[in-house]
Amino acid sequence: MAQQPAPQPTPPIPTVKMKAKAGFEGKPVEMDINPAVGDLKPWDLDTKFSVMKGRYPRLEGPLKVTGRAKYTYDIKLPGMLWGRMVGSSVPHAEVVKIDTSKAETLPGVKAVWTTESRTVRFAGQDVAAVAATTPEIAEDAARLIEITYNEKPFVTDLEKAMEPNASPVYTPEQVPGNASIPRNGNILGPQTGRGLKRGDIVAGLAEADVRVEATYRVSVHTHAPLETHGVIAQWEGDELTIYASTQGVFTVKEGVAEALGIPRTKVRVITEHMGGGFGSKLAPSASGSQFAVVACRLAKSAGAPVKLMLDRKQEHLCTGNAPSALMTLNIGAKKDGTFTAIHHKSYGSAGIAPGAGTAAPLSNLYQTTPHILGEDHSVFTNAGPAAPLRAPGHPQGAFGLESAVDELADKLQMDPLELRRKNDPSPVRQMQYDIGARAIGWERRNKKAGVYEPASGGTPSRSTKRGIGMANGEWNVVARGSGVGCEVRIHRDGSVECFSGAQDIGSGFRTAMAIVAAEELGLAPQDITMHIGDTRWPEGPGSGGSNTTNSVAPVVRQAAYDAKQKLFASVAPALGATGPDDLEASGGKVFIAAKPSKSLTFKQAAAKIAGEQVAATAERKKQYELYRSEIAGLQMCEVEVDVETGQVRIIKMVSVNDCGIPVNSMTTESQVIGALIQGASWALFEDRTLDRSYGTMVNGNMESYKILAPSDMFEAMSILTPVANLGNNTSTAGIGEPPAVPALAAIANAIFNATGARVRSIPITPDRMLAALAEARRRA
């Protein structure tokens, strides 16, 4: 997600100069960096780890697999009521009347809320809510609320919304977004983001010997986390506790406090375990709903805690989605494959919200191309607002860009991997090309698309064809340089607690932070008791943009280091050391560095603490200088296509990723495999379908909104290529977004290699595959 890093503090904080070894094994680079005074030297290529980079099951794994982990959905409080939202049933209207009288008189109904907004712009927008003693009564009451609408014309289709006479979603003065962006009807743009304009695009295309111009489409994809959005709101006097299924406990705290007009000190938000979000749970409530605020109001007015979880249909309608895209790519190259220009022009709809851009991958990929231009347009439609979804805009954009690069390779009769390599200045990805090619068996691909070669494997028959394709991915190191804290306490009995308010979105954050603390303290991860997901603990970021680990890990390390120094000070006399600087902690022992035989176990050492504990709190001061700001990655894919039925089966996907220095290789790989599954599901199945005449979602469930299931699963392989990036004292980077970027294009390119048919629309369903095959036959 494109979370803005917190602004760097001004005036500049005092720094120190140091050197560290950046890059990756085989290609080290000595770099000068300037950490803040008191900050630790980053872990780098020379660091010998004892805990980091290992493979550790999640600390909370046993709780989860035995059902003892309490997700928000599982929490029940004494006297708790059940809330339920009521959304608009029409896509565009003035609300004339909301009659709640029947609902209010239903026995068991304790509170009712109605919206103050008179305009609804999408089906599913908040209109009313109820709280009752049982979920069944709440549902009945919700159905008894009678809403009178004055319906207005609407538009839900992207291309129809672009027409000059399309029904306007907003009046000109209501259009959201930056006023400096040109607007024309429902279209906002063009907008050229950072790093998306270089040289002269017209001249660059004119210099080309070979050009590809093609248009690509992507359907709207919804996040569909297993746990829907929801909260439990509990008032005790004027103190409010919110149990939330959120990616940002501090965001919920701030947003709810502001909406209710109460001090932030009165609000506590807790997320112990989290059932998935993928970017949709970064808002205080959701991109298209205020349900969390409503739950707090219902609880206040009823005088009882209220649990309000959205149902599956509401989850699809009002909690966000990945925008649609309609992209035209224009690439020019010299005969030898050197790119001269890339023009990425994009239209997309984020529903009633702006922010449907897709050109961003061009700012990272092929940076030696002399002439580039990215032009994004957001098109308003009467549909639920989008929300960040794993590298927002990048999977769509990479589908366009990386499909077009593949088409160019075909036109140039070049190996698509070699064409990419030729135009890629990233040393990291240059290394990754070889690793990915080896893992998929790149040499097995069909030399001529659609022409089967025995080496490509599988069972050749008249109807099934196999092929191999690839696509590049990218992302940026996103981290908070300030506004992140951590506390570490070492108790007198040798037990250790680590406190970070940030929540575990499901990536294994809790375990990763225990690993960082354990590395610094010379302990094992299970020796660290983690306290996370609670606004009572030091501030942490929202889990978005692949920023959580590399924002929080450095303060965990720093706090562990500072607490360790205090422990060393307590224990130095007993070991006969002159001071804490003579000591080291490793392997569960504290010892004199110069004389390791002079040691105490960690427990014995802790017993020397004068009081009950030593504690240290650290705060992030600044982000260090980065080896590279781009996180590089690529994916390779093998597919089998039944050319008579149009069914596509993925055989294998390989994801090669820069992940900084991985903290926990097991959960990092797991996160990558999750992205492969999500990408494959988007590529082949997922498609939010709004009825063209009525504007409501016809597949707002898990039956017709199709998500990849075990039978569709393929061999998923994650290969991590550690890179010491020096961006923080742990050299970690996030991995949530990068592997989500290339999948759509890698799959489509593999399909082309298998069949010779180019599918330019996502999802690639049998009907689209059959149409593309027919088109390929017509051309041949």
Place this chain on the structure above:
Amino acid sequence: MNRFEVVKPTTLAQAKDLVQEKPWSVYKAGGIDVIDHLKEHLVEPPRLVDLKGIPGMDAIKVEADGSLRIGALVKLANVAADERIKKTHTALAMAAGEAASPQVRNVASLGGNVLQRPRCWYYRLEEYKCLKKGGDVCYAVGGENRYHVIFGGGPSYAPHPSNTAVALVALGASFVFDGPKGSRTVAASDFFTLPSKNPEVENVLLPAEVLTEIRVPAATGRSVYQDVREKQAFDWPLVSIAVSVTLEALVVKEARVVLGAVAPIPWRSTRAEAALVGKPFNEATFVDAARAAIVGAAPLSDNGYKVSLVQTLVRRTLAQLA
């Protein structure tokens, strides 16, 4: 959710009385389809009469002549796993085994699968008061119709969802009912009805009737079932097919070709059958039958691809039997 009671009688007579006693009461077998209807408020019965307490309706019997008598409460998983059915009535075991997911197949009954209502997304959404719910519009026309019918449509275009029904029609099965007026047996090929007759129902089931048994005659030839879907499991076929063929000296003596997910009923392609009977059982005949099968197809705006899927599946399925 409206309040309703669940009663679990132990005899069919009690069950029939209980359903008739309170108007709009419904029977429940595995419950897969009924509970979906309840949750979406498509039906709001005062009473659910659970048939699972009635003994004797959950057995698979093979008679001396090789015919099958399958109790309506037999679970799909048991139909799919029955070695006898797999051997003699292969299409039925395959269709049952491909349905939904393992969890659903372990709960859903064969009778319930045959009687389930369409999965059309407009029918399944309370807010669309379509022809099937007493309204006057089929929203698939001019709407989102990529999964709808290409044969037998009008005025409603929802495909029949049961793929075991497709196999049962191909195997010449019949259904035994017990109702207020006594028992009757209806051939599977006569049981399902087109929307042109009455769009609100898919068959000739009478009020308060219970499907008690599925009878399948001894197989004279071989049968097979196939389908094409988007997802490999837990998805509804885009097109399904069951074929039963009896050969004599490599010439087709009898053939039944039944298509699913393309019509409001399991769709017997009499044209494909005519193209097979009396012909040598070879690839040329399969191609002719496949071509015959798509004659008369009338796709809507977004489901033309089903025509080519039908053609492919007819040819392939016949080839699989060769």
